[in-house]
Amino acid sequence: MASKKFDLIPLPFETSSLKIWLSGLAKRKPNGDVVMRIAFVHDWPQDPGLAAGLQERLKEKQIIVPLPGKIRLIAGADTSYRRPLQSGVTALAVAAIVVLSFPELQVVEVVCRATAAPFPYVPGLLTFREGPALVKAFEELTHIPDVVLFDGQGLAHPKGMGIAAHMGILIDLPTIGCAKSRLCGVHDPVPTTKGSSVCLRHGQEVIGAVVRTRTGVKPVYVSPGHRSDIEGSVALTLELCRRFRLPEPIRLAHHAAGRFCPKPDEMA
DNA sequence: GCGACAG
């Protein structure tokens, strides 16, 4: 459940179960709880070829547009792994989603869920390893964020369908990809001062930006996922980097996923 | 054929 490092606060404004229920992005669980609804549901292929094919079909649904003008809730999502209790068994993926108020950045909600992760890590197919756990976590979220940040690429992916883009289409919300290293694309050297950024290109197309979030510290790779654009993604990412290299939502999600201890009965 | 390669 919630990581005890955080103090969950009540929202200082109107965002309730009623609101998400009316938005159409919610569903009611058997136990009565109103939580987020996954807008696009699909099976998780175990075959790399089918996975790549699915990315191409999802690409047609991707929309690159400016972020919403009013942002009150921002979420960060991250996944950690835990070695199986017995060797030779499938690894466990632990997904965490932390919702923060914006611009205060107070923790509003934390959800952690674990699932088996049979799909191996393959560059370009990261979503098929982390996606199942992330979807399970999103289905328990009781607050609908205005934008979600992921620890990986969005548009800056060989097929333009990095984990931020893929998940954005599944939850039908604005998303941003913020990766710690490069997957593809080329770029000029990034000025060493905080706030500097250069374009990340793939051929003649600009697919994202390399952003210096801390002076003298390795830059991060930012690219829009779904319903967001490059400029807005870079600007918001910088606003979310208060004292560290990574934006606060992702840092907190990373921490939450790492310390979560799943009980035997709460994994798929 | 030889590298590169999110987490």
Place this chain on the structure above:
DNA sequence: ATCTTGTCGC
């Protein structure tokens, strides 16, 4: 990502 303690530096 994960296996892992201490340690160098701002």
